[in-house]
Amino acid sequence: MEYRVSPRINDFAVKLANVNGTGSASANGLIMQAIFRMGIPVSGKNLFPSNIQGLPTWYEIRVNGDGHVSRALDYDLMVAMNAQTYDRDLKEVRSGGYVLYDSSWPLDDHLLREDIHLIGVPLARMCIESFAEPRERTLMKNIAYAGAMVALLEIDMAIVEALIKESFSRKPALLASNTRALRLGYDYAKEHFACPLPFRLSPMNANADKILIDGNTAIALGCLYAGVTVAAWYPITPATSVMDGFKNLCEKYRKDPETGENNYIILQAEDELAAIGMVIGAMWNGARAFTSTAGPGISLMNELLGLAYYAEIPVVVVDVQRVGPSTGMPTRTQQSDLLECAYASHGDTKHILLLPGNPAECFDFAVKSFDLADRFQTPVFIVSDLDIGMNDWVVPKLDWDDSYRPDRGRVLTHDEIEALPQFHRFLGENGTQIAPRTLPGVHPKGAYFTRGSGHNKFGLYTEIPDEYQEVMDRLLLKHRAAASAVPPALIEERRNAEFGVITVGGCDAAVREAVENLAANGIFADFMRIRAFPFGREVEQFIADHEFCFVVEQNRDSQLKSMLILETAAPKEKLQSVLVYGGFPLSARTVVDEITRQLTRVPQPVSIRKGK
Amino acid sequence: MPSIAKPAVLHPSAQRNELGLTLRDYEGSMSTLCAGCGHDSVTAAIVRALWELSVEPHKLAKMSGIGCSSKTPAYFVTGAHGFNSAHGRMPPIATGANAANRELLYIGVSGDGDSLSIGLGHLCHAIRRNVRMVYIIENNGVYGLTKGQFSASADVGTKSKKGEANRMAPIDPIQLGLSLGATFLARGFSGDKEQLVPILKAAVAHRGFAIIDVVSPCVTFNDHTGSTKSYLYTRQHRIRATETDYVPPATEILTEISPRGETAVTLHDGSVVRFSAVPADYNPSDRLAVAKFLQENAADGRIVTGLLYVDEATPNIHEMNNTPAKALTSVPWSKLCPGAEMLNALQEEFR
Ligand SMILES: Cc1ncc(C[n+]2csc(CCOP(=O)(O)OP(=O)(O)O)c2C)c(N)n1
Ligand code: SF4
Ligand SMILES: [Mg+2]
Numbered sequence: 001m002e003y004r005v006s007p008r009i010n011d012f013a014v015k016l017a018n019v020n021g022t023g024s025a026s027a028n029g030l031i032m033q034a035i036f037r038m039g040i041p042v043s044g045k046n047l048f049p050s051n052i053q054g055l056p057t058w059y060e061i062r063v064n065g066d067g068h069v070s071r072a073l074d075y076d077l078m079v080a081m082n083a084q085t086y087d088r089d090l091k092e093v094r095s096g097g098y099v100l101y102d103s104s105w106p107l108d109d110h111l112l113r114e115d116i117h118l119i120g121v122p123l124a125r126m127c128i129e130s131f132a133e134p135r136e137r138t139l140m141k142n143i144a145y146a147g148a149m150v151a152l153l154e155i156d157m158a159i160v161e162a163l164i165k166e167s168f169s170r171k172p173a174l175l176a177s178n179t180r181a182l183r184l185g186y187d188y189a190k191e192h193f194a195c196p197l198p199f200r201l202s203p204m205n206a207n208a209d210k211i212l213i214d215g216n217t218a219i220a221l222g223c224l225y226a227g228v229t230v231a232a233w234y235p236i237t238p239a240t241s242v243m244d245g246f247k248n249l250c251e252k253y254r255k256d257p258e259t260g261e262n263n264y265i266i267l268q269a270e271d272e273l274a275a276i277g278m279v280i281g282a283m284w285n286g287a288r289a290f291t292s293t294a295g296p297g298i299s300l301m302n303e304l305l306g307l308a309y310y311a312e313i314p315v316v317v318v319d320v321q322r323v324g325p326s327t328g329m330p331t332r333t334q335q336s337d338l339l340e341c342a343y344a345s346h347g348d349t350k351h352i353l354l355l356p357g358n359p360a361e362c363f364d365f366a367v368k369s370f371d372l373a374d375r376f377q378t379p380v381f382i383v384s385d386l387d388i389g390m391n392d393w394v395v396p397k398l399d400w401d402d403s404y405r406p407d408r409g410r411v412l413t414h415d416e417i418e419a420l421p422q423f424h425r426f427l428g429e430n431g432t433q434i435a436p437r438t439l440p441g442v443h444p445k446g447a448y449f450t451r452g453s454g455h456n457k458f459g460l461y462t463e464i465p466d467e468y469q470e471v472m473d474r475l476l477l478k479h480r481a482a483a484s485a486v487p488p489a490l491i492e493e494r495r496n497a498e499f500g501v502i503t504v505g506g507c508d509a510a511v512r513e514a515v516e517n518l519a520a521n522g523i524f525a526d527f528m529r530i531r532a533f534p535f536g537r538e539v540e541q542f543i544a545d546h547e548f549c550f551v552v553e554q555n556r557d558s559q560l561k562s563m564l565i566l567e568t569a570a571p572k573e574k575l576q577s578v579l580v581y582g583g584f585p586l587s588a589r590t591v592v593d594e595i596t597r598q599l600t601r602v603p604q605p606v607s608i609r610k611g612k
Numbered sequence: 613m614p615s616i617a618k619p620a621v622l623h624p625s626a627q628r629n630e631l632g633l634t635l636r637d638y639e640g641s642m643s644t645l646c647a648g649c650g651h652d653s654v655t656a657a658i659v660r661a662l663w664e665l666s667v668e669p670h671k672l673a674k675m676s677g678i679g680c681s682s683k684t685p686a687y688f689v690t691g692a693h694g695f696n697s698a699h700g701r702m703p704p705i706a707t708g709a710n711a712a713n714r715e716l717l718y719i720g721v722s723g724d725g726d727s728l729s730i731g732l733g734h735l736c737h738a739i740r741r742n743v744r745m746v747y748i749i750e751n752n753g754v755y756g757l758t759k760g761q762f763s764a765s766a767d768v769g770t771k772s773k774k775g776e777a778n779r780m781a782p783i784d785p786i787q788l789g790l791s792l793g794a795t796f797l798a799r800g801f802s803g804d805k806e807q808l809v810p811i812l813k814a815a816v817a818h819r820g821f822a823i824i825d826v827v828s829p830c831v832t833f834n835d836h837t838g839s840t841k842s843y844l845y846t847r848q849h850r851i852r853a854t855e856t857d858y859v860p861p862a863t864e865i866l867t868e869i870s871p872r873g874e875t876a877v878t879l880h881d882g883s884v885v886r887f888s889a890v891p892a893d894y895n896p897s898d899r900l901a902v903a904k905f906l907q908e909n910a911a912d913g914r915i916v917t918g919l920l921y922v923d924e925a926t927p928n929i930h931e932m933n934n935t936p937a938k939a940l941t942s943v944p945w946s947k948l949c950p951g952a953e954m955l956n957a958l959q960e961e962f963r
Contacts, residue, residue, distance in 0.1 A: 037963070170825040211962035225955070227948040229940040230711045241914075253950045261936045263713045263943045270737040275695075275705035277734070281708025284695065285673075286714075286941045289708065307698050397959055400952040405945065438691035440709075441716050449686055449694040461686075485631075536946075 003115040005076055005198055010040050010065035010604035013072035014149075016079040017089040018142075021053030022050050026167075029392070029568065030060040033148055034160045035063060036212050036394060039204040043069035043509075045391050045585050050237070050330045056085045065204060069394070069513040071587040072509035076199050077152070079145055080536035081123075086111050098197060101146060102141070104327055119193055121148050126184050131177060134485050140181035149183025154196040156203065157186070173276060176265035209397050212217055215388035218259050218290075218359040219318055220245030221398065222366020223290055227406055230289035232267040234277035234297060237330040238386040242292035272297035276304045276317065283314045284450065286411065286439040287369050292318035295337045296327070298344060305379050307452040308344030309475070312426070312435065314373035314380075314409070317341075318366075321385040323583045332583025333386035335505055336555035341381040342533055342563060348472055349376035350479045352380045352486060353533040358388060360395035361531070365487065371407040374463040377437060379578040384556075407544035410436040417443035425459035426471055427451075486532030489539050494519060497526040500542055500549035502575075504560050507586045508526070515589035523599070525550075533563065540568040543575070552578040553588060630666035638663040638941075640687040645680055650802035650828030650843075651750045655687045656803045658719065661812035662689060665860075669855045673709060673716045677702040677731060679721035680757045681750035681828070700731025703747075704739035707929070710743050713939040714930050717816060718745035725755040728764040728783045735780060735785070739792045742820035742928045745811065749785055749823065750802070752830035753841035760833030771838030785825045786912070786920060792902045795919040796822035797902075801846055801907050802829065804917070813858035820881035820928040827915065853909075854896065854918030855889035884920060896922050 014031075018024035021402060025046070047056040062072045066446050080101045081235045082085055084107070092097055093378050095115040112118075123141045131137045138228040150157055161179065168175035172374040189195055211270045219242050223231070233243045243266065250264045269275035275291040282289035292303070298319055305360035308315045323329035341353055354370055356364040365382055384586045387496025410429060417438060419424060425448045426435045435457075438446030456467035456473075494515070503511040515527045528542045530548075543564065544551055558577040565572050578594045580586055618811055626634040638659045643652050662672070669691030676682035678699035685694045693716075697705045698903065706720050727735045727749045738747070747830045753766045762770075765785075766778040789797045800808040808826065815822035828847050829835050835842045840849075861882035877885045887896060902921045909916045936943065950958075 072960075120894055211959050212960045217962075221955075226951055227945065229943060229948065230708060251952070254948070255945065258934065259932075259936065261938065262934045263936065263947050265933045265940065266937055267707065267711060267741075269704065270733050273701060274707075274737065277701045277704030277710065278708030280697075281695075281705040281710070282712035283708075284705075285709045285712040285939075287712035289712065303698055304701060398955060401898060402952045404949075441671050441713065442674050444691050447670050447691050447693050447810040449696065450695075451696040453696065453697055 003096040005094065007198040009200060009202045010063055010204065012063055012076040012077065013074060014061045014077040015075040015089070015092065016059040016061070017082045017085050018057050018059065019082050020049055020051050020055045020057040021378045022142070023139040024057070024059070024142045028061070030160065030163055031146055031155065032061055032156050032392065033163055033212060034211075035061070036207055037159045037163070038156050038201060039207045039600045040201060041065065041067045041069050041206050042049070043391070043393065043395060047400075047584060048331050048482065056082050058476060063201065065206075066092070066126040067206070067590065068509070068513040068516075070513050071585040073587050073589050074456050076417050077197070078129060079149065081141070081145065084135050100145060100152070104292065109445070117190070119148070119152070120216070120292050121145065121185060121188050123185070126188065127181065130180060130184060140177060143178050144185035145180035146346050147182040148189040149185075149550050150182070150188035151186045151195045152193065152197050154200045154202070155187065174516055183412075198221070204510070207394060210394050212392045212394055212505070213359045214241070214390055214392050215356065215359040215362040216241040216320060216390060218362035218398070218467060219243040219292070219366045219382060219389075220249055222363040223401060224249045226288060226367045226370040228288045228290055228370070229462050230267070230278070230282035230287045231264070232269050232289070232291050233276040233293065234272045234275050234428050236294045236297055237411065238322055238390050239292040239294045239297070241390065242318055244318065272300040272302065273413065276315070277303040279315050279317075280304060280308050280313050283473075288374075288406065290316035292320065294320050294322045294330075295340065298337055298340050302345045305351070306347055306349050307344065308379045309351065310347075311450050311452055312377040312437070313450070314377050316369045316373050316380050316382070318382045318384065320389040321383065323581075325343060329583050331386070333585055334509070334554050334581055334583060335385055336559065336581065337383060338504070338555070338559040338563060341383055344379075348476075350534070352479070352482050353377060354377065354382050354486065355505050355533070356382065356388060357505055357531070358382055358395050358528055360398060367404075368487065372482065372485060375407050375434070375485065376411040376478055377409060377434065378478070381541070383505070385506050391585070411433055411505070412436050412438050412442075412446060414443045417446040420445065423448065424457065426457045426474075428457075428474050433474050435474075483534040483536050486534065486536065487535045489531055489542065490528040490529045491538065491542060494524050494526055496524045498547070500526045500528060501526045502530065502539070502545035502549050502551060502560070502564070503552040507552055507554060508587035510588045511591055512590035514595065517588060517592050530560065533567075537566070537568055540570065543570040546574075548574050548576060550576050550578050550598070552586075552591055554581050555579065556581050562591065614778065618651055627694050629663055631668065633663065633666070633669075635659060635663045635674055637669065637691070638689050638825050640685070640690045643684070643687045645683070646832045648828070648831040649680065650752060650826075651681050651684050652687070653802040653805065654750055654808070654826050654828055655684050657808040657812060659688050661809045661816070662803065664809070665715055665816055667816070672717055673718050675702050675706040675709070675718060675720040675745075677722050677726035677882065678757070679726045679755070679828075680724035680830075681721055684721050684750070687720075700726050700729070700803050702726070702736060703731060703734035703743075706745055707738055707741060707743050710745060710929065711940065713941050714744065715933070715939045720745055720747045721746065723756070724749060724751040724763040724765040728785065731882040732764070732783070736788070736792055739789055739794045739821055739823070742795055742926055742932070743821055743834070744928045744930070745821050746816075746824065746875060748816040749825045751785075751825050752828050752834050753839065754834040757835060759853070760830070767840040770840040771836075772837055773833055775838070776832040784906075786821060787903065787906060788919060789831065790899055793926065794823055795820040795923040795926050798822075798824045798919040799915070799917045800824055800826040801845060801850055802826055802919055803847065804852075807852060807917065810856050810858040814856065814879065814883075814885045814919060817858070817879040817881050817883045818922070819924060820926060824958060827917075849913055850915040850917055851909070852918055853905075853916045854887055856919045857888055859884040859886055876927065879924055883918060887919070893943045896920065899923075
């Protein structure tokens with residue numbers, strides 16, 4: 001029997017199995033970027049270990065002319081470069097698919113499958129023959145398999161060579177060896193195999209106004225453009241590249257051309273408690289400041305987040321979520337900090353969350369977060385995740401409106417303070433729930449005593465129940481008022497929809513695709529992606545408008561669903577969870593399977609049927 | 613400061629400083645600490661020093677953590693901004709505040725629990741960053757506010773009110789500071805305002821992080837016989853190792869130089885700290901020698917007070933980070949936002 005995959009153009013998935021620390025990342029990125037430059041919708045997902053060298057690591061590339069680029073689970077081509085994981089990697093190839101492996105050594109018989117095609121390229125041997133240095137031999141194997149892929153998938157060779165030139169424009173020796181290695185693989189594939197494979201690329205024009213960017217870099221850019229001058233952080237995966245990116249940008253764009261001085265300061269704090277403390281101090285003084293961290297860091301910041309909330313000090317926290325309680329899986333993705341961020345700290349606290357679904361939103365929301373923090377004088381979290389933050393996504397080119405000016409909220413000027421008979425810090429202004437603040441050093445009459453201890457609306461210490469509650473009640477109203485200022489949920493409706501599907505963050509692409517695939521099977525659903533907390537009215541309305549809704553999220557305990565139940569009038573019975581929390585980016589197939597299973601298995605929520 | 617209400621009418625003879633302000637203008641709300649608490653005397657010394665220095669009240673930021681000591685910023689300079697933060701976390705908050713606006717004067721008030729236990733890590737790193745601020749530790753060997761548990765500065769053998777002896781070695785912020793590269797280290801005693809005021813003034817003028825460890829007895833939980841942080845014990849065991857004057861910038865030095873071997877350190881703003889008396893061969897810029905001097909005295913059971921170490925050469929946080937001389941909060945928008953054209957151009961990198 002002949003096993004064949006169907007011939008396809010711009011619609012396939014490749015998985016590359018590598019060993020961490022051997023230089024495969026640049027080869028994989030090269031392929032991804034070349035496909036992007038061919039104008040074809042593409043995604044690249046890095047599934048890497050928490051390790052510097054030696055452990056298995058994978059990279060997945062999905063190409064889809066229709067723009068569906070969430071993680072695919074059906075691999076047409078496996079580039080198997082890690083003998084340790086041959087076993088599992090070869091099992092993952094779809095029937096009729098292909099395996100590109102290093103044929104310098106024979107494959108063990110037990111690995112063979114009659115329904116897949118082997119493409120053996122003697123990468124190690126060719127590189128040993130062509131390169132002298134041991135390190136170079138290892139590195140060039142990666143470029144050589146990239147060369148073979150160029151031939152097999154019909155990647156535009158001119159584009160690949162141009163990319164290599166751009167990377168090594170100042171290192172002629174490396175340019176020469178990379179070009180040579182690329183050709184080695186390419187020529188070998190052309191000579192020994194039928195190129196291209198049945199699935200292949202063909203140039204499109206889908207990326208003219210697009211860029212390829214990761215969410216962490218986009219957040220860093222947003223912080224630069226929002227006018228951040230103080231940043232404080234403690235290194236943690238997967239948030240580290242936010243601050244690395246911010247530093248790079250500051251070195252380029254914030255060195256004063258006249259004086260050579262730095263119009264910024266980045267403080268690598270001793271821990272996350274200090275990092276958030278520094279941000280609080282800086283924003284108390286009127287700077288725009290932020291910190292970037294992941295779940296463990298948020299845990300540590302809890303006490304001071306309560307201080308910022310209660311003392312009404314603006315703060316911006318970037319949380320790039322990773323997996324699990326404790327150390328968990330630092331290099332894997334999840335959405336398990338939603339509750340932690342929404343209600344961070346002891347006592348009665350509620351925070352504003354911005355929940356980007358892709359790097360373009362990371363940029364926009366980063367800028368927005370400062371306006372919201374300043375306006376509402378409260379902590380604002382940008383809750384991203386590892387998938388958005390560390391993988392390159394194809395998104396529309398970022399836009400900037402030069403007329404933008406920071407919304408600093410109600411900060412009293414020298415003259416405004418002067419005109420006041422007396423300044424009281426915590427008096428809400430004309431029913432807005434926002435109490436004008438003063439900055440230190442501006443005017444003698446603006447001085448007040450900031451404290452996290454019980455205070456009344458005049459800013460004075462209190463232990464009197466009514467006085468305490470009065471301030472706390474205003475804070476709650478202030479939080480509610482933010483619901484109309486945050487980005488609204490994105491809703492996509494469909495004719496004949498029978499139920500709703502609600503999701504958040506980086507699940508966006510997979511859930512949208514799933515909803516389309518369900519529709520193709522005659523199951524129609526409306527789609528809503530929540531983009532902020534407090535929830536806008538549209539969120540409650542969406543749930544009210546549907547008989548029931550699925551809530552798709554990447555955590556074990558249905559955190560988004562819990563928040564919807566807590567914070568809207570939605571009855572609990574109306575919401576059904578689809579939970580995927582193993583640490584890899586979500587795939588549409590998982591969502592379709594799970595929704596279908598729940599639809600067929602569970603008779604639709606009994607209580608609702610009864611109610612109607 | 614005494615816990616009695618002040619007369620509403622100023623005495624007409626109240627002296628005025630360069631800003632035309634009286635001492636009263638540097639006071640704060642009435643203290644709620646126990647009568648006789650050492651911390652109130654430290655407050656009085658701060659009031660005096662700031663008044664004498666003619667510090668503009670609203671250009672002062674009073675920072676603190678949590679504890680009886682950390683409450684005291686409410687009791688001086690009502691016209692200044694205050695930030696009574698969270699237990700142990702004042703150093704990073706002050707660091708961030710200073711990073712954003714270096715043009716204010718920062719005075720931090722902390723306790724030995726606040727600084728040497730829960731906030732010890734932060735203190736160490738604020739020292740390393742050489743954040744320009746005055747950092748006062750009102751050191752009473754106990755946690756006053758939580759009713760008298762031993763703190764990390766309790767000496768070996770010191771006894772709690774109930775008679776329990778501490779067995780763990782104390783953390784001495786001065787020794788700690790010396791080992792971490794601190795640039796200004798002094799120890800005072802709340803019962804000696806005359807010594808403390810010039811030290812405070814020198815600390816204000818210092819270019820970096822100025823630590824003043826002030827033995828400040830807790831009358832309620834640690835002033836009994838058997839305590840090594842009581843008034844009596846401190847008076848009996850304290851030596852005024854160095855005598856200092858603070859001489860403001862551009863002031864002619866007229867006083868006679870003491871025969872006890874003097875030296876002077878010129879501070880960043882041109883003011884001078886004159887060591888009018890120091891022990892033989894004492895060099896307040898020699899880190900190793902100062903450490904040795906302190907250790908020898910500690911071994912002999914003496915509490916060394918005075919301005920002990922000054923390093924005016926090490927760059928502070930802003931100098932290390934090459935920031936402008938003006939506050940970062942005053943950098944104009946045009947210099948902060950690279951604009952649409954630049955965003956367009958820089959995205960070529962993402963193609
Ligand atoms: C996170 C946290 N843990 C514990 C406390 C309780 N607490 C308040 S003050 C204090 C100790 C204060 O001691 P110290 O800093 O020496 O100040 P003192 O009262 O002695 O002046 C403690 C443990 C707290 N406020 N916050
Ligand atoms: S308990 Fe001790 S430290 Fe606190 S106010 Fe009273 S005397 Fe001062
Ligand atoms: Mg104490």
